[in-house]
Amino acid sequence: MSDALSRDDVAKVARLARLSLSPEELDLFTEQLGQVLEHARDMNSLDLSGVVATAHPFGLTNVVRADVVEPSLDRDAVLAEAPDARDHRFAVPRILGEAP
Amino acid sequence: MRSAAQIAADVRSGASSARAELELSLEVIARRNEELNVFLHVDEAGARAVADAIDEKRSRGEALGPLAGVPIALKDNLCQVGVPTTCSSRILEGWRPPYNATVVDRLLAAGAVPVGKTNLDEFAMGSSTENSAFGPTRNPLDPSRVPGGSSGGSAAAVAAGMTSISLGSDTGGSIRQPAALCGLVGVKPTYGMVSRYGLIAFASSLDQIGPFAHSVADAALVLEVVAGHDPRDSTSLPEPAPALVAHVNDGVAGKKVGLVRELVEGADESVVAAVRAAADALSDAGAEIVELSIPELALTLSAYYLIAPAEASSNLARFDGVRYGLRVDAEDVTAMMEATRTAGFGAEVKRRIMLGTYALSAGYYDAYYGQALKVRTLTIQAFDAAYERVDLLLGATTPGVAFAFGAKTADPMTMYLNDVFTIPTNLAGHPALSVPFGTGEAGLPIGVQLLGPGRSEAQLFAAARVLEIADGRP
Numbered sequence: 132m133s134d135a136l137s138r139d140d141v142a143k144v145a146r147l148a149r150l151s152l153s154p155e156e157l158d159l160f161t162e163q164l165g166q167v168l169e170h171a172r173d174m175n176s177l178d179l180s181g182v183v184a185t186a187h188p189f190g191l192t193n194v195v196r197a198d199v200v201e202p203s204l205d206r207d208a209v210l211a212e213a214p215d216a217r218d219h220r221f222a223v224p225r226i227l228g229e230a231p
Numbered sequence: 232m233r234s235a236a237q238i239a240a241d242v243r244s245g246a247s248s249a250r251a252e253l254e255l256s257l258e259v260i261a262r263r264n265e266e267l268n269v270f271l272h273v274d275e276a277g278a279r280a281v282a283d284a285i286d287e288k289r290s291r292g293e294a295l296g297p298l299a300g301v302p303i304a305l306k307d308n309l310c311q312v313g314v315p316t317t318c319s320s321r322i323l324e325g326w327r328p329p330y331n332a333t334v335v336d337r338l339l340a341a342g343a344v345p346v347g348k349t350n351l352d353e354f355a356m357g358s359s360t361e362n363s364a365f366g367p368t369r370n371p372l373d374p375s376r377v378p379g380g381s382s383g384g385s386a387a388a389v390a391a392g393m394t395s396i397s398l399g400s401d402t403g404g405s406i407r408q409p410a411a412l413c414g415l416v417g418v419k420p421t422y423g424m425v426s427r428y429g430l431i432a433f434a435s436s437l438d439q440i441g442p443f444a445h446s447v448a449d450a451a452l453v454l455e456v457v458a459g460h461d462p463r464d465s466t467s468l469p470e471p472a473p474a475l476v477a478h479v480n481d482g483v484a485g486k487k488v489g490l491v492r493e494l495v496e497g498a499d500e501s502v503v504a505a506v507r508a509a510a511d512a513l514s515d516a517g518a519e520i521v522e523l524s525i526p527e528l529a530l531t532l533s534a535y536y537l538i539a540p541a542e543a544s545s546n547l548a549r550f551d552g553v554r555y556g557l558r559v560d561a562e563d564v565t566a567m568m569e570a571t572r573t574a575g576f577g578a579e580v581k582r583r584i585m586l587g588t589y590a591l592s593a594g595y596y597d598a599y600y601g602q603a604l605k606v607r608t609l610t611i612q613a614f615d616a617a618y619e620r621v622d623l624l625l626g627a628t629t630p631g632v633a634f635a636f637g638a639k640t641a642d643p644m645t646m647y648l649n650d651v652f653t654i655p656t657n658l659a660g661h662p663a664l665s666v667p668f669g670t671g672e673a674g675l676p677i678g679v680q681l682l683g684p685g686r687s688e689a690q691l692f693a694a695a696r697v698l699e700i701a702d703g704r705p
Contacts, residue, residue, distance in 0.1 A: 141585065148544060148588045149551070149569045150581055164586055166644050171533040174602050177609065184604035185611060187436050187466075188422045188660025189685070194465040208329040214558035221553050226564045 136165045235301045235395040235449045239342065242285070242300030249282035249300030253344055256302035259393045260346070267369045269387045271307050272315045273347035278302070281344045298456055299342035304388035304397035307348035308355055309440070310429040311335050314345075318431050319353045319363035322575025323556040332429020333464065334398060334440055334457040341456040346394060349384025353577045354547065355405055355433045357381050358649045361640060362579045370413060372675060376633040379409030382443070386413040389443045396453050397443045402434050403535055404628075404653025406441045407665035411628035411678025414667045415443050416450045416695065419653075421685045422660035423468040425454070426461030434542035435466070437535075437657040446704065447666065447696045451475040454688065473689060481693035484517030487621040488694070493528040494626020494652050494680065501671030502627045509668045509679040510625055512701035513694060521621055527606075527613035528655045534606035535654045536647055537590045537599050543580075544587030550575065582643060610658045618684045623694055627652050628665040628678035652680060662688050666695040668702050 141161045145152045152160065210216040215223070233241075241247035257275060264270050285300050305311065308318045310328035317323045331339075338345060352362035360368040360383030370378040371391035378387040382399025386409035389397050399406040401419035410417025418441040425440045432438060442453035452475075459472035490510050495503050510520045552558035552571030559570035576584070590599040617624060630649060639646045656663040662685070665678035679698065683691050 136589070140589065144585045144589045144592065147592065148581075148584050149565070149572050150576070150584065151569050151573045152581075160582060160585060163582060163643050164589065166642060167536055167586060167647070168589075168599070170644060171537055171599060171603075174530055174533050174606055177530065177606065179602060179605040179609075182605040182608050184601060185608040186604055188611070188658075191466060196462065204329050209554075212326055212329065212555045214552060214556070223553055223564045224561060224567050228563070 136161060136168055232392045232395055232445065234446055235298060235444065236452055238301045238395060239297060239299045242289070243295045245289070247300070249285035249342075249344060250279065252300050253278055253282040253302050253346065256346055256394055259391065263371070263391050263393065266374065267371055267387055267391060268366050269349055269368055269384045269391060269393060270304070270347045271317060271319065271350050271365055271384070274314050274345065277314065278344050278346045281339065285342055285344070296340060296342035297452060298338065301343050301396065302346045302394045303338060303343045304347060304349050304385055304394045305335070305345055306351055306382050306385045306397070306399045308351060308400060308431045309335060309398060310431070311345060311348075314348060316348060316431070317365070318355070319351045319365055320575065320577065320580070321364045321557060322550045322571070326556045328429070330429060333426035333461045335429065337457050343456070349382075349388055349397065351384055352381035353580050354431070354543070355381040355400055355402055356543070356579050356583055358404070358408055358646050359634075359639065360384065361636065362577060364577055367636060370633050372414060373633060373673065376635055377412070379412035379633065381405040383409050385443055386410055386415055386417070389413070389415055389445065395445065396449055398440055398453070398457070399443060400430055400438055400440050401657065402437045402539060403657050404650045406443065407628050407653050407663060407678065407680060408650065410443055410665045411667070411676070412633040414676030415445060416447050416664065416666050417441065417443050418450050418454055418664040418688075419656060419662060420454060420458065420688060421468070421662045423466050424458050424662070424688070426464040426467050428461055428463040432546040434539040435546060436542060437539060447692055447699050448476065448479050450664070451479050451692045473686065475689055475692055478689040479692050479696050481689070482516055483513050483694050483697050486518045486623065486690070486694070487521055488513050488518045489521050489523045489617055489621035489624045491528070491624050491626045492522070492524040493526065494624070497630060497651070498627045499631040499671060501669075502629070502631060502677050505669040505671070505677040506625065506627050506679050509698050512698055513625070515701070516697045523617060523620065525613050525617055527609050530606050531610050531655045531658055532647065532651050534603040534610070535650075535658060536586070537603040538607065538658070540583040540587030541590045541600050542587070544584045544591065547580070547584055579643070607658050610655055614655070614659045614661060614684070622683070623687070623690060624682040626680050626682070628680040632671040632673070632675035632677060656682055661685055662691060664691050664695055666698050668698050
């Protein structure tokens with residue numbers, strides 16, 4: 132498998148996962164995630180060439196229903212639980228614009 | 232404590248009432264919840280309304296369901312309309328679902344009375360309930376020890392006599408392990424047997440909802456009520472709930488049971504002895520015991536701790552401060568999401584999100600996630616081969632009895648290793664259950680595990696019932 136997990140790898144993964152870590156957390160997580168990945172190396176003892184991957188225990192295919200309109204969740208009930216909603220929509224801070 | 236079946240019979244006959252049963256339950260909760268931290272929310276008003284409606288139904292002469300008037304506890308990752316649902320996470324604190332999980336609808340239709348939501352490891356990630364943002368749950372049998380996890384609150388509710396039954400969810404052992412540590416029957420059904428609609432997802436290809444109970448018969452009763460096809464869950468099996476209660480006393484005469492070396496290896500001496508004694512009890516009841524080895528099972532822990540975090544990293548992407556739960560305000564939307572997730576998730580959840588994100592990232596996907604999915608295939612093939620030789624498998628549920636707080640929190644791997652006997656079942660999508668059998672250190676209960684191929688629940692309950700009788704619970 133790949134080389135040991137680096138602190139930079141962990142910092143990159145945190146950015147991808149939208150998490151910000153303190154320098155201490157970065158050190159700790161680098162060590163702890165490294166341990167789990169190290170343990171995973173025991174899978175290297177197997178010859179897995181020719182083995183098909185299983186993403187799902189029973190190999191389901193897509194399930195479709197008839198294209199009939201059915202009632203769904205009440206819009207106002209859903210929006211009432213949102214941190215911010217305006218004009219029947221979820222409201223969020225600025226998405227586009229000048230970089231801060 | 233009276234069984235759920237007895238409570239329902241008494242409510243149906245008029246010997247008791249749903250309201251009286253609920254008040255008994257609320258009384259125990261009021262007396263013990265502060266010490267044990269079992270319920271994160273007790274829905275007294277809602278439960279009283281449900282109970283009163285059942286009693287009115289009876290007074291009108293209408294038929295009552297199989298769980299009429301039985302108070303039940305729900306793990307706090309199951310949605311119930313208007314009842315706070317947190318997954319034991321700050322990121323969902325205060326959120327009230329606008330819909331019911333299918334299991335909640337089915338419980339209500341059967342006459343059960345949901346009393347409240349129980350503590351868990353945050354987003355069901357853990358084996359001790361120590362990862363809850365709202366503090367750990369204590370084991371009612373010894374409050375200096377953990378109840379297990381992640382469904383620790385649901386196990387403790389039943390062990391403390393707050394309710395006779397509860398629901399949990401099991402992704403890698405989260406029902407069977409706390410059942411073992413709290414001296415209960417706990418069942419992980421066949422994948423797809425119970426609808427996951429309204430269960431907040433951790434690892435979608437592994438998660439299943441299942442019951443806790445004091446007895447095998449009660450566990451079968453609850454599973455029969457919540458199982459069966461649901462069009463709202465695309466992974467739901469396309470068939471109605473199987474008959475389970477009717478087969479509880481079928482016994483094991485003529486069955487072949489495999490005692491699996493890899494499912495006892497490394498366990499405490501008392502646990503190994505309990506599993507051997509369980510094999511003897513099954514043999515006395517007419518089963519043939521076959522000792523066998525499934526070497527592939529030793530590798531499932533590694534595969535699980537890549538697959539489950541990978542799915543979690545994707546499932547938990549939805550908690551971004553936009554549609555529900557916590558939002559920490561910031562300049563722009565990306566900073567808001569990052570601030571919200573950083574403040575809202577605990578350390579173990581962050582660890583697993585990062586592990587999963589890494590395992591799925593470009594350059595590492597084949598080496599980690601891809602390998603793990605192939606090990607999953609090998610696991611399924613190995614189980615299939617075993618089930619050509621035997622009907623059921625027997626092993627330990629956990630390596631030891633309930634452990635002390637802090638005993639396994641030093642590094643994540645130590646805690647993960649506690650799940651080594653329960654994980655293979657989830658990867659295979661098969662059913663398994665834990666049933667109390669004997670005691671170990673400090674007189675604490677030991678759980679033995681019975682495993683079977685897909686849809687073998689009725690056989691598992693019948694075998695568990697044999698062990699229950701042999702262990703002195705006729």
